[in-house]
Structure formats: C-alpha cells, structure tokens
Amino acid sequence: MSEHSAGPVLDLHCAKRLGDFDLELSSILPGQGVSALFGPSGSGKTSLLRLISGLDRPDRGHVRLGGEPLVDIDGRRWVAVHRRRIGVVFQEPRLFPHYRVRGNLCYGMRSDTPSRFDDIVTLLGLDTLLERWPATLSGGEARRVAIGRALLSAPRLLLLDEPLSGLDGSRKGELIDYLQRLAAELALPMVLVSHDPEEVIALADHLLLLERGRVVAEGALPEVLGRLDLEARLDGFDGASLLEATVVEEARGARLGRLAFDDGQALAALGVDAPVGTRMRLRFAADAVELAPPGAPAALAARFAAQVPSRRDPGLVEIVVELAGQRLRARVAREAFERLDPAPGAMLGLIAVRPQASRQR
Amino acid sequence: MLSEFEWETIRLSLLIAVTGVSLILVPGIALAWLLARRDFPGKALIDGLVHLPLVLPPVVVGYLLLISLGRQAPLGQWLYELFGLRLPFTWQGAAVAGAVMAFPLLVRAMRLSLEAVDPGLEAAARTLGAGRLRTFLTITLPLAIPGLLTGTVLAFARALSEFGATITFASNIPGETRTLPLALYTLIQSPGREDAAARLCVIAIVIAMCSLIISEALARRARRRLEGRDK
Structure with missing residues (x-):
C-alpha cells in the first residue's frame, strides 16, 4: 500500500467500566494509514481514544505503541499523557483563546525534532490565519488549526475524534481533502473516531466496528464493507x-x-x-x-x-x-x-x- | 492637602495590606487549584478551615493568632529564632492578621475562576507535550487572570479594612499598627476630632474606589485579550 516505512503498531488489550457497560477489547491497529473506530454514539469510541492518549486509565490490561507499553495495569507501567507523543484532535477544536493561531501552532513544537512548521502551515492552508485570534476563526479554520497544532507536536500517532462533526457540506469536503492529503503525505498512523460513514469511506483504510464497548468486526475497510452479516450495523454505508x-x-x-x-x-x-x-x-x-x-x-x-x-x-x-x-x-x-x-x-x-x-x- | 498624620496612616495601611496580600497570593492560588481540580481525602475539612475566618468573629481570629504566634507559642518562638521575627504588636503582625482574614475571599474568588477554565484546554495542552506545571502556567493561570485580579482586589480591600483581628493581635500602636480603620476608631473615640475622622473616612472611600476601578479596568483588559478581541 504505502511506500512509507510502517509506523508503530497500536496494541490494545484493555477494559474499562463505562456507565452501564464495559469497554473491553483486544485489537491491533496497523502502524500505517488511517484506522477508523466506527460505531453509534455511546459505543465507547471516544472513551477508547482517551485510553490511548492517556487522558484516562483502563481498569485492566495494557496499551502498547510500537511494542512500548504506554499503560500496563499488571506490569504497573504508566506513561503520562505529555510523554506519550500522541497527537489528539478533539471533537471541539480546543484552541487556546489567549494565543494567536501562530502561538497555538507552536505550543507543542519540540526543539529536538526538525521543524516542519512551513510544510504543515502550507499543507493545511493556514498561511493567512497565523496572526488571527482563535475567536475570529470559522469552524473549519479552527479545526484545521487544531489539526496543525497536533501535527506540529511531532506525534508518533494522531488521534482524530470526529474531526468533521458540526461542519457543513462544503467545509466538510474541504477538510476531507486536507485530511486525505495529510494521510497521503505524512508517514503518520492515524486513528479516526467517527459515526459518519462518509468520513470513514473518505479517509479510512482499516475499520474497527464498536458496539456497546465491544469490537463487532475489524479488518481492512473494503473487506468489512463487503460483509453481508454486518448489513444492519453498516446501514449508513448504504452497501458501498x-x-x-x-x-x-x-x-x-x-x-x-x-x-x-x-x-x-x-x-x-x-x-x-x-x-x-x-x-x-x-x-x-x-x-x-x-x-x-x-x-x-x-x-x-x-x-x-x-x-x-x-x-x-x-x-x-x-x-x-x-x-x-x-x-x-x-x-x-x-x-x-x-x-x-x-x-x-x-x-x-x-x-x-x-x-x-x-x-x- | 493631607496632613503628616494622614499620609503616615495611608502609607502604613497600604504597606500592611500589600504585605498581607503578597503573603497569601501564592498559597491562595495553590489551594484554590487543589480545591478546584483535585479530589483528596479531607477536602471538605480543608474547605471549611479556609472559610473559618469569614464566619468567626475577627476578635476570635486575633486571639487565636495571639496564642499560636505569640512569643510563648512554639510557632512564634520558631519564627523569632529563625528570622528574628516578632509578630504580636508589630506591623508584620498586622499584615498577618489582614492576610488571614482576607484568605477565604482570595481562595473563593480564585477557585471560582479556576473552575471556570475549560479542563478540555488543559487536556489539549497535556497531549501537546506540556507537563502539569507548564499546563498550569501557560493555560490555566492566564485564563483565570480576571478572577485572580478580582480575588486579589477583594483580599486587598479586606486586609485594608481589617479591624478586630488586628487590634487583638497587633494592638493599636501609632506609627506601627495604627492602620486607617484603627486611626478612624481612635479619632471617633476622642472628643472634638469629628472633622479629622470625616477626612479619614473620605480617604478610605477614595482608596477603596480607586482599587475597584483599577481592578475592573485590568480585568476588562484581560478578558478582552482572552476572548481575542484585542487589536
């Protein structure tokens, strides 16, 4: 598939109590391309994202990235959020209101890795926004800044939580274009949380279908989409x-x-x-x-x-x-x-x- | 325009109030953050203790300070031996009395403003590689600035107007602990000094108004910056 060398594989084997059901899974996400966590609202997608990023702790099990344990409850290992080098683009842009766009972009930049500031600013079309304040940005612009900010922190893995939610049709298409370009040009594995089939089809290579905290199906996107036994669950894909x-x-x-x-x-x-x-x-x-x-x-x-x-x-x-x-x-x-x-x-x-x-x- | 005595009173009052507020600024922010963002055993107890000076008669607070920080008390002795610091009946003592009385107001205002900072922004900073301290200093604290300013001015006003705890702990010594409220009280007690008392009263109002106006202007500027409407 990709000409780039594979990034770190994400090994998830963990459980966490969520309200009235358990999130429990044992899956391996590929170290390249875009993996989508797909499922209805409340199926545990965002909770899983928080476990991967380290914003929450699982009750049992481990999460490993490229073989390195990020958390291992039995082995008493815990890597703090800010040491994981996992970029997160949240559902809301969460831009820091007291920094200009430039300040937001630079917030997570590391001195020990070569700066890709210009590349990423160009890639995401942020050139004209650098001196603006976050409060003056449109929804799509703010989303792009959030993505750029996460990318500039030189992550080993990028997590995207419904990056297109709340955007109207044309903005959505525009951001899909940007994300496709990112996925193509950066050798960076991404995990996409989504309940939007359009988003998944446009971006994902690998699909993990979640329902009430369990994995119902997983595999390469074309294969999962071709499964008639999932017809009811993949209704939104309309048999694509x-x-x-x-x-x-x-x-x-x-x-x-x-x-x-x-x-x-x-x-x-x-x-x-x-x-x-x-x-x-x-x-x-x-x-x-x-x-x-x-x-x-x-x-x-x-x-x-x-x-x-x-x-x-x-x-x-x-x-x-x-x-x-x-x-x-x-x-x-x-x-x-x-x-x-x-x-x-x-x-x-x-x-x-x-x-x-x-x-x- | 102002007499020697009035200048002296203003200077001393400001010195004591500013010292008192500086004493509690950092511990106040730290405690407010703990109460706003963390859960720990005994949190309710700490919360209650912090608010105690707000509900206790100030004279009781002064008396408690006297028995805990006096020369005979272990803590008072320790302060004296280590820093040569005597608190009872000194202006430093008056500053401590003001600080203790102002502490609950400071913590309350700061806690509210820290609680109002979106934890999602802090989480975002953490995922961008910022540790707890950097997150606090670059995200939480700047975003809480309007509340911090309000809390500081409230605390300053409270320390400036402190009477009961001060007179109990630091007494009413001219040039040492006779702050504006104490001077005013003394003047009211002496027959024929009504006009001098009225002048001090006006001075107190002017100082209070000035601090309110300054804090309001600063807070508005900070809010404007935070909302990104600056320039």
Whole structure:
C-alpha cells in the first residue's frame, strides 16, 4: 500500500467500566494509514481514544505503541499523557483563546525534532490565519488549526475524534481533502473516531466496528464493507464497496478515465486524475451496480458469492460478488435475481454506473 | 492637602495590606487549584478551615493568632529564632492578621475562576507535550487572570479594612499598627476630632474606589485579550 516505512503498531488489550457497560477489547491497529473506530454514539469510541492518549486509565490490561507499553495495569507501567507523543484532535477544536493561531501552532513544537512548521502551515492552508485570534476563526479554520497544532507536536500517532462533526457540506469536503492529503503525505498512523460513514469511506483504510464497548468486526475497510452479516450495523454505508484498480486511461476533456482490475477487466470511472499505472480506489454505490441483461457488451464478469434479502425493500436483494479477488456489493431487483437463481460460484454479468475513483494511499 | 498624620496612616495601611496580600497570593492560588481540580481525602475539612475566618468573629481570629504566634507559642518562638521575627504588636503582625482574614475571599474568588477554565484546554495542552506545571502556567493561570485580579482586589480591600483581628493581635500602636480603620476608631473615640475622622473616612472611600476601578479596568483588559478581541 504505502511506500512509507510502517509506523508503530497500536496494541490494545484493555477494559474499562463505562456507565452501564464495559469497554473491553483486544485489537491491533496497523502502524500505517488511517484506522477508523466506527460505531453509534455511546459505543465507547471516544472513551477508547482517551485510553490511548492517556487522558484516562483502563481498569485492566495494557496499551502498547510500537511494542512500548504506554499503560500496563499488571506490569504497573504508566506513561503520562505529555510523554506519550500522541497527537489528539478533539471533537471541539480546543484552541487556546489567549494565543494567536501562530502561538497555538507552536505550543507543542519540540526543539529536538526538525521543524516542519512551513510544510504543515502550507499543507493545511493556514498561511493567512497565523496572526488571527482563535475567536475570529470559522469552524473549519479552527479545526484545521487544531489539526496543525497536533501535527506540529511531532506525534508518533494522531488521534482524530470526529474531526468533521458540526461542519457543513462544503467545509466538510474541504477538510476531507486536507485530511486525505495529510494521510497521503505524512508517514503518520492515524486513528479516526467517527459515526459518519462518509468520513470513514473518505479517509479510512482499516475499520474497527464498536458496539456497546465491544469490537463487532475489524479488518481492512473494503473487506468489512463487503460483509453481508454486518448489513444492519453498516446501514449508513448504504452497501458501498471499495475496490482497487489501476489507471489504464487518464480522463481527458470530455472522456472519462478508465481503470482495469487485476484480471484485466476495465471500466470507466469518475475522478481518474492520476497517470496511467497508478493504483486507485474505486467506490461503488450498491444501487449503482446492476445485473446486466444476457449478452450486454460492457458487463463485468463477477463470481456470485452470497445474498441476503434487503432491509430496504422486500423487492430487493443484497448480493456480494467477487471481482478480481475483491468483494463488490450490489442491490438488485429480487425478481431479476431469482430468474437467474445463480449458485454460489456462478458467473454473473454486472453493469456498474460510474464508480468514483480516489487516490490510493 | 493631607496632613503628616494622614499620609503616615495611608502609607502604613497600604504597606500592611500589600504585605498581607503578597503573603497569601501564592498559597491562595495553590489551594484554590487543589480545591478546584483535585479530589483528596479531607477536602471538605480543608474547605471549611479556609472559610473559618469569614464566619468567626475577627476578635476570635486575633486571639487565636495571639496564642499560636505569640512569643510563648512554639510557632512564634520558631519564627523569632529563625528570622528574628516578632509578630504580636508589630506591623508584620498586622499584615498577618489582614492576610488571614482576607484568605477565604482570595481562595473563593480564585477557585471560582479556576473552575471556570475549560479542563478540555488543559487536556489539549497535556497531549501537546506540556507537563502539569507548564499546563498550569501557560493555560490555566492566564485564563483565570480576571478572577485572580478580582480575588486579589477583594483580599486587598479586606486586609485594608481589617479591624478586630488586628487590634487583638497587633494592638493599636501609632506609627506601627495604627492602620486607617484603627486611626478612624481612635479619632471617633476622642472628643472634638469629628472633622479629622470625616477626612479619614473620605480617604478610605477614595482608596477603596480607586482599587475597584483599577481592578475592573485590568480585568476588562484581560478578558478582552482572552476572548481575542484585542487589536
């Protein structure tokens, strides 16, 4: 995936009593890319973030970063918050009101690491805000300053607690762009807390699905999204699939770009802005993948894997097919599906309407 | 305009009040922070003790000071042997009396203003690598400045107006412990000095008003800075 060397792996094996349920998990988050903690409000996501950052202490177990224990209840180890070098972007920007933006950004800068001040200021578009007071910033600007401030403290891991909450559509899209750029350009593992599927799909590589303090599912985002047994819990994702493919034809003028899967099948997609040969991530909406009528010319051949009745409408079925070794979901008319009545492993013809491509990290 | 005696009284009163407040400023902030941010056994007891001078008759406080800090008391002896400091019947003693009486007001005001500082900002500072002390000095304290100023002025006014504990502990010695309230009391007691008493009364009001105005102006400036409306 990433060309960068892997950062420290986060090893979570801990428990903590939270109100009327226990947060209890044993998971390992990869040392690169963005891991999302996804679940409904009150599932323990933010509490877990506080355990990782050291703002709270678990009742039992340990948290290790790159093999080094940050807390180990049995081994009596405790690394104080300010020695962990874990950056946190809280739900609210939490800018210090008595420092200008520049002062906020510099607050956590360390003298023993080379300064990346200019780079990060440019990356987050903060150049024109440096002399402003936090009270005069818009929500999106304040959020960007908070992210920059955390990054400039040279963290080994960045925790983001719903960084897009409370922002309107265009600000949200803008901040997603900034975060995508960050994830791509900095070799810094990130943990993203979110209950917003859009945020997760746009940013995450790895997904940890939490419910009432327990991990219900975890794994690479495309794999978890392709699991029909999680249909009820991943409702908000609307059956989206993420697949990887390689650019074979760049978008030019009025023509869409084309990408090819590893088995050679190709299709047109939106947003192909990378040169030929680049790996990109394709996002398919379940409703935009249709069963092709027999003999349709542009159909993709995929292997039928599983189906469940759709929760949306009794007239629909959710199906999963295997396309070039990756999982693709579709929501198709029950009637058409039952007419074909494919056995598991049978080949189906599918038409995908304009999937969205985005850069692979 | 002012007589020698009046200048002397003002000078002595300010000296005693400023010394008294300086004595309790740092311990007051520390205790206010403990009460605002920490839970520890005996917290309610400490809280009660701090507030005691507020509800006790000042004469009782003066008497307690006399028996705990007098030459015969161990603490008083220790202060004398170590620093050559005699507190009863000296201006330093008057400062201590004022300090003890002003302490609850100072701690109360500071505790309120420290409690009003968003702990989320402190948490953010910690995650940015700041230890407890740096967090306190760069985040908590500056954000609590308006309350600190109010508390300091309150304490100053209380120390300046202290009467009962002072007269009990430090007595009413001209040029040594006769502060403005004591001088005023003395004048009222002497027949035919009503106009001198009235002049002192006006002076007391002017000093009190000045300190209030100055503190209000400082606090407003601090608040403006904190809210980022400066310039």
